[in-house]
Amino acid sequence: MNSAIATSGLTRTFGDFVAVDHVNLNVAPGQFFGFLGPNGAGKSTTIKMLTGLLAPTSGSIEVLGVNFTKYPLEVKRQIGVVPEGMALLGRLTAPEYLRFVGEMYGLDRATTLQRSEELLEFMNLASETKKLITDFSHGMQKKLALAAAVIHAPRILFLDEPFEGVDAVAAGTLKQMLQGMIARGATIFLTSHVLEIVERLCSHVAIIHRGKLIANGPLEELRSGVYAQSEQDGQTGRLTLEEIFIRIIGKQEGATPATEQELSWLG
Ligand SMILES: Nc1ncnc2c1ncn2[C@@H]1O[C@H](COP(=O)(O)OP(=O)(O)OP(=O)(O)O)[C@@H](O)[C@H]1O
Numbered sequence: 001m002n003s004a005i006a007t008s009g010l011t012r013t014f015g016d017f018v019a020v021d022h023v024n025l026n027v028a029p030g031q032f033f034g035f036l037g038p039n040g041a042g043k044s045t046t047i048k049m050l051t052g053l054l055a056p057t058s059g060s061i062e063v064l065g066v067n068f069t070k071y072p073l074e075v076k077r078q079i080g081v082v083p084e085g086m087a088l089l090g091r092l093t094a095p096e097y098l099r100f101v102g103e104m105y106g107l108d109r110a111t112t113l114q115r116s117e118e119l120l121e122f123m124n125l126a127s128e129t130k131k132l133i134t135d136f137s138h139g140m141q142k143k144l145a146l147a148a149a150v151i152h153a154p155r156i157l158f159l160d161e162p163f164e165g166v167d168a169v170a171a172g173t174l175k176q177m178l179q180g181m182i183a184r185g186a187t188i189f190l191t192s193h194v195l196e197i198v199e200r201l202c203s204h205v206a207i208i209h210r211g212k213l214i215a216n217g218p219l220e221e222l223r224s225g226v227y228a229q230s231e232q233d234g235q236t237g238r239l240t241l242e243e244i245f246i247r248i249i250g251k252q253e254g255a256t257p258a259t260e261q262e263l264s265w266l267g
Contacts, residue, residue, distance in 0.1 A: 090134030
């Protein structure tokens, strides 16, 4: 097996609209992979297909060398996911939910209990064990969804906007947890609009725009490609991922960047 995640011609349509258009991805085991794109580009739709939450219209997906369509359960056992809507069970408490998830993955009760306690402590949720999940704040729900996604020690973790709504202290803890997983050989595939965090964590980046992949590779290669172009434009110095992203998307749009437009009527 050479890839942790490999897609070929992955496509999803909604009626006539092509949300994901013949995407070929190749993520090596142990990579920290950032999947970027503007709003509505097709990131969540792709993650949903990669984790079995949405069927592709066409194309193939292999995860850890296994055909997802043919052997979905075998794949699902080895992956963890925090999807866009988190999909928690609101009428349970956090320990009840983690116990449910742990047992669903076939962990014995003692292991589930021990990991659940450790995770709640780690996520700073240990004092919230009596509250129903439906009464959790958005950030608390996000942290619980993350805890549930890793309780079975998955080999691949898929995260759709893991830092959204999470406070700075928790974001720091989370980054540490993800880096620890990478150090122990896991693969992480994440979407985020927080490009400073992606830049700090991810070794590889792909950019999707209107359903099509428009950039894909090691972050440093992407940087040097865009950097060479920007030198021709007269700009020198190291580009941040945010600058790289804006340049790549701007080139596709061929329009005036939003920052240069004005809402003159607005005060
Ligand atoms: N169930 C659906 N029915 C119709 N259109 C959909 C559906 N799900 C997604 N889309 C459309 O597919 C496109 C891609 O959506 P997606 O949620 O994948 O974008 P995204 O890159 O995750 O965006 P964001 O960064 O805003 O979360 C959008 O135009 C969206 O409206």
